[in-house]
Amino acid sequence: QKEVEQNSGPLSVPEGAIASLNCTYSDRGSQSFFWYRQYSGKSPELIMSIYSNGDKEDGRFTAQLNKASQYVSLLIRDSQPSDSATYLCAGRAGYSGGYQKVTFGIGTKLQVIP
Amino acid sequence: TAGITQAPTSQILAAGRSMTLRCTQDMRHNAMYWYRQDLGLGLRLIHYSNTAGTTGKGEVPDGYSVSRANTDDFPLTLASAVPSQTSVYFCASSESRGVEAFFGQGTRLTVV
Numbered sequence: 001q002k003e004v005e006q007n008s009g010p011l012s013v014p015e016g017a018i019a020s021l022n023c024t025y026s027d028r029g030s031q032s033f034f035w036y037r038q039y040s041g042k043s044p045e046l047i048m049s050i051y052s053n054g055d056k057e058d059g060r061f062t063a064q065l066n067k068a069s070q071y072v073s074l075l076i077r078d079s080q081p082s083d084s085a086t087y088l089c090a091g092r093a094g095y096s097g098g099y100q101k102v103t104f105g106i107g108t109k110l111q112v113i114p
Numbered sequence: 115t116a117g118i119t120q121a122p123t124s125q126i127l128a129a130g131r132s133m134t135l136r137c138t139q140d141m142r143h144n145a146m147y148w149y150r151q152d153l154g155l156g157l158r159l160i161h162y163s164n165t166a167g168t169t170g171k172g173e174v175p176d177g178y179s180v181s182r183a184n185t186d187d188f189p190l191t192l193a194s195a196v197p198s199q200t201s202v203y204f205c206a207s208s209e210s211r212g213v214e215a216f217f218g219q220g221t222r223l224t225v226v
Contacts, residue, residue, distance in 0.1 A: 008154075034214050043204055043217040044157070088157070102215070104149075106156040 003027055004091050006105035015114050019076040023089030023105055026070065033065060033072045036088040038107065044088055048074060079112045086110070117141070118218035120205050126224045127195050135190040135221050137205030145208045146188040147172070147215060148180060150201040157204065163188055195225045 005024045013019045023033075032051045036044035050056045050063040050072070062075040072091070076083055086107040093101045118139045127133050139146065148160040159172030163182040177199060179191045188207075192199055202222050206215040 043220050046214050046216065049214050090157075102159075104157040106154060 003093070003103045004089055004105040006089050006108050008106055009086075009109040010111050011108055012111045012113055013079050015079060015081060015112055017079050019079045019083065019110055019112070021074040021076070021087050021089075021108050021110065023072040023074075023091075024070055025072065025091045025103075027091065027093045027103075028067075028070065030070075030091040030093045032092040033063070034090040034092075034102075035061075035063060035072075035074045036090065036104075038086045038088060040085070076110075079110075081112045081114050084110055084112045118205055118207055118216060120203075120218035120221050122221060123219065124222040124224075126226060127192075129196055129225055130194055133192050133195060133223075135192075135203055135205075135223070137188045137190070137218060138186050139188075139205075139207045139218075140186065141207060141209075141216070142185060143207035143209050143216075144185070145215075146182065147206045147208075148178070148188070148190045149204045149206060150174065150199075151204060151220075152201050160190065160203075197225045199223065200225045 003026050035048040037047050038044045048063040050065045053067050056063045060077045064073045086109045088107040089105040090102050121136045144165045147162045149157045151157050158174050160178050161180040163169045166182050166185045169180050202220050204220050205218040208215040
């Protein structure tokens with residue numbers, strides 16, 4: 001079992017809809033979570049960080065964290081075709097061999113249909 | 115523009131040859147990382163450096179070595195390339211260990 005699990009997708013949503021991307025994690029010691037967006041052939045780009053239970057909003061993006069359920073999600077409101085990309089969930093756990101381990105999920109591919 | 119620069123952007127390498135992937139950042143970040151990204155496996159950490167002069171092994175270090183002589187540079191060396199090292203390699207940095215990282219544009223390496 002991977003420490004950070006994501007459905008690889010693709011997740012298809014119509015333009016203007018809400019896209020909901022989900023991620024679960026197995027390490028209860030995980031403290032912080034990050035969402036990265038990666039366009040095809042490009043590098044990951046950080047879009048959201050969340051450190052405590054609840055919601056965090058930034059423009060059209062809302063990250064949600066539920067530590068009791070070990071669940072992280074990213075909501076994208078008013079989805080646009082330009083949001084079509086792979087979204088990587090990453091979790092920061094405790095120290096492992098001298099570094100604070102950040103584990104990435106495999107990413108969920110989002111397709112926004114015009 | 116500030117950020118992380120990787121070189122080369124792509125390379126085809128004969129098996130058994132050595133190669134160094136270069137990574138330079140100008141953000142004065144203490145921590146730097148090398149990841150490889152493979153389809154279905156996601157990003158996996160190869161080596162990391164918490165600060166200049168120190169390095170450590172990540173999840174998949176075998177066949178790779180790194181050095182961190184100064185804050186800005188973090189080269190990754192493949193001593194004797196094998197086809198399983200065909201991948202996209204990303205260098206990343208962060209202000210301190212474990213916080214959000216910023217990625218370079220990647221190096222696509224094909225070992226034949």
